[in-house]
Amino acid sequence: MTVRAARSRPERIIIGLSGGVDSAVAAHRLLEQGHQVEALFMKNWEEDDDPHGGYCAAAEDLADARAVAERLGIRLHTVNFATEYWDRVFEHFLAEYRALRTPNPDILCNREIKFAAFLEHALNLGAEAIATGHYARVEHGASGHRLCLCADANKDQTYFLHLLDQHQLAHARFPLHDLGKPEVRAIARRLGLANAAKKDSTGICFIGERRFGEFLARYVDRTPGPIEDPEGRVLGEHHGLAYYTIGQRQGLGIGGIAGGGEAPWFVATKDPEHNRLIVVQGKHHPLLMAGSLHAQPPHWIAGEAPATPFDCLARLRHRQPLQRCTVETLGPEGCQVRFAEAQRAVTPGQSIVFYQGETCLGGAVIEHATP
Incomplete structure (x- = not known):
């Protein structure tokens, strides 16, 4: 497949500006490439905790996003997707915990909010594409769009993006695909961005960095x-x-x-x-180790499953080194994955994501470990 990593002509692009350094530098890079750039700040959670409690308050992030937009000279839109987030992401998140599973809300948030609600809103504003500060790469070709690993293996975020489809990838731009985090911060410092040293968010997608047990207890007995x-x-x-x-x-x-x-x-x-x-x-107690697992029916980014069974690489969590495995799809019953080496802490509710070379094929939610 003939591919190219970026469009050659200028486009009207709306970037999701979170208030963090990654999306700020991504916006700058789009401007450098000659695109017509606007920004959008998404508020997706209605409860704003006391900032003195140590949480990542939406008001602080919005202030940082406004400062970046002003510094770069781009228009900033704001939108509230709280209803969409609750209905499409958070209800599922709670249902999984009540079922004693461990979900990854960032994965569903990307599919349902950042590359669905945001994408639709941006297209309605006249954008041709959206951009984010994710560390990933998209290659566009006549036969489709591929989600690929970024240059910095330690920062690669394709694990969190594996539920995207062809329509979403067609409109997705990832300007940081060839950078590492130290380079991003260096660019931000050179630009004089106030958030150049802002720490990375490690909290729940859009909810922030909270005392997780206390937060979950509001909703789960x-x-x-x-x-x-x-x-x-x-x-x-x-x-x-x-x-x-x-x-x-x-x-x-x-x-x-x-x-x-x-x-x-x-x-x-x-x-x-x-x-x-x-x-x-x-x-590495034997009860923590598993040679295979069963997962739900996979999502395939290309739109169809590879011929099965097939050999590929996979990871069961973000930043895990890629593991050799064999995948057998079982139709509506899901898929069976056998590993070349036993895997530790296979976790129901988490996702297994598949790769061939630098291409992310898609992934599936883990049901349980198998012998």
Whole structure:
């Protein structure tokens, strides 16, 4: 397929300006390329916590976005997608936690908000394309659009973008695809941007950096129960199975158990029938390792599944090194993935994302580990 990483002619592009340094430098690069650039700030969560609580307040982000837009000389639009975010992303997020799974809301947020609600709004404003500060690359060709790895493997965000389709990728621009984060910050400093040193957001998409357990407790009931080892010895009490994820080490409150040794404890599995949290010692305990997994029917970026079974690379979490595997699609029953090497902490609700070479093929939500 003949591809090109960027359009050669100037376009009218609206960039999602979050208040962070990545989208700010992305906007600058579009201007450098000669595009007609405007910006849009999305507010997608109605609750604004007290800024003294340490959370990422939308008002502060909007102020930063306005400062960037003024510095770059571009128009800033604002829009509230709170209803769309609640209906399309957050309700699913809560349902998954109530089902004792661990969802990744950023993935659904990209598909439903940043590259759906935002894209539609931008096209209605007369834009030809939208841009974001994601670290990824799109290559456009006569036979379709490919989502590809960016230059900086440590920052690559294709994992979070694997649910995008051909229509969304056709209108997507990622100006940071060839940069690393140190280069982005250096550009921001050179431009005199006030957010050049602003730390990266690590909170829930659009909700911010909150005390997660306290936040989740507003929506998901706590049902305490025993923490046990595989032999059934009670080691402590959990706050509710929904509040823990497979492979978790921190926050278990069972350090220094008599006779338990000094090795740290990790969440191995959940037993909803008896409301038990099963933990093991050792990061690579056999109960934490799996040679294969079953996942829901995959989303394929190209629009159709590769001939099955097929060999490819995959990752089960952001920044995980790519793992060799074989994928067998099973129609409406999902897919089975077998790994060349056993994988640690396969987590229901998280996504497995597939790659061939530098191309992201798509991905699927993990149902459970299999032997």
